[in-house]
């Protein structure tokens with residue numbers, strides 16, 4: 361039976377677009393179902409506007425440092441509306457670029473929310489049905505609000521990108537990627553930030569020492585860090601908000617409370633039950649290592665699955681899958697052992713491979729750790745308290761590098777090249793044999 365398309369992609373975010381383009385590149389007839397702005401979370405309310413805000417905060421910091429060094433720089437408060445205009449123009453250009461690429465690849469964009477009605481058919485919210493040999497679910501996720509009284513009174517990361525001024529006082533709830541990044545941006549742009557963190561540290565899953573140094577840097581920058589403090593309620597105080605901690609004490613008032621307490625997959629009303637696509641306890645679509653769901657012919661990638669929730673991971677998974685389905689490539693599985701990631705904090709934190717704790721768990725006493733704490737030249741010249749910490753985790757007599765954790769200026773840019781080398785199995789000796797670039801922060805990696 362002839363279907364309308366070879367592939368229907370549900371969701372035009374990082375994974376969906378990558379899958380659609382790659383499948384079309386292999387000659388497949390593709391329909392992309394996306395009711396909202398092209399680019400999904402990453403382009404519209406994630407990586408891209410977040411990085412823009414991070415850059416604004418860094419520029420502000422540099423202007424302040426310039427003043428210390430003798431530049432005639434006057435007050436440098438950011439005019440948010442002006443900056444947001446630049447940010448949105450940048451994002452508009454990405455949308456336009458996607459549109460041109462979709463047209464060039466003859467991918468049909470259907471601007472509709474859809475649900476599955478059988479293993480080969482989706483129904484759009486205007487009642488039109490579309491069929492294909494294969495379906496890719498790439499519907500991503502959304503910010504999760506904790507189940508506490510008053511949670512609806514608080515903002516989540518999507519709302520942050522609608523703000524047109526820095527709140528004077530803000531409470532950020534959470535200690536993960538989003539909380540750390542947005543707290544850092546807000547503090548750098550002039551807000552007084554209180555971070556309310558349920559656990560006893562920031563960035564669970566990242567190397568403990570490096571996360572502790574970041575916590576210290578944040579405190580030095582003026583962030584009030586409340587560790588081990590669950591948030592149990594939020595209430596209105598006129599236009600402002602108050603927050604109740606785990607001991608029942610109220611804090612505030614804050615101009616904004618920002619919840620950054622994790623994300624959940626977008627599977628509601630997707631018709632998964634109708635076609636036998638199983639989900640796990642947290643609602644993620646279950647897939648095998650080849651991104652096949654429990655319904656033959658239906659696949660899933662990205663944040664809607666329980667994979668690592670990063671844009672490049674969604675893209676890599678989608679491309680591999682399409683190479684497998686339409687390009688004749690035998691293996692669709694993806695190696696997620698050594699995924700490099702950066703938290704855009706101030707300073708940024710880059711990480712790949714095993715933390716010291718994870719390495720010790722896996723390799724016992726055969727783990728060798730090298731670290732260096734230092735102040736980059738600009739921080740030292742301006743006498744700021746921010747400190748960097750680089751840490752290398754090696755195993756075995758040959759000191760094979762299994763983890764690299766960089767907190768410091770330019771860590772976001774330094775890590776990528778080392779990630780290639782670490783994937784290739786380098787040793788400490790390989791690093792030491794590499795002549796350093798001086799004077800840089802990066803040279804610290806080869807001098808450990």
Ligand SMILES: Cc1cc2nc3c(=O)[nH]c(=O)nc-3n(C[C@H](O)[C@H](O)[C@H](O)COP(=O)(O)OP(=O)(O)OC[C@H]3O[C@@H](n4cnc5c(N)ncnc54)[C@H](O)[C@@H]3O)c2cc1C
Nearest residue numbers: 371373374375400401406407474499500662663669670671
């Ligand atoms: C604040 C923030 C900052 C981030 N920063 C980074 C970063 O710096 N680096 C990084 O690598 N990752 C970052 N991420 C994570 C990254 O954004 C996600 O991992 C990535 O966007 C996941 O891509 P995806 O394709 O799975 O889903 P998404 O990008 O979320 O796309 C899903 C799309 O599906 C559509 N959709 C949903 N339901 C339906 C339906 N029924 N029918 C049709 N369409 C539907 C949605 O409208 C959406 O456009 C960040 C996330 C957040 C929230």
Ligand SMILES: NC(=O)c1ccc[n+]([C@@H]2O[C@H](COP(=O)([O-])OP(=O)(O)OC[C@H]3O[C@@H](n4cnc5c(N)ncnc54)[C@H](O)[C@@H]3O)[C@@H](O)[C@H]2O)c1
Nearest residue numbers: 506534535536537538539558620621622623669702703704
């Ligand atoms: N730079 C990047 O690459 C980047 C940036 C942002 C997000 N992301 C991706 O998006 C994912 C989601 O980020 P996130 O920060 O939303 O989630 P997260 O899982 O990283 O952090 C969630 C935080 O909320 C806390 N929390 C959960 N429930 C809570 C509650 N009831 N009360 C108080 N605290 C609570 C957790 O302890 C944790 O600290 C990340 O895992 C990451 O993969 C990546």
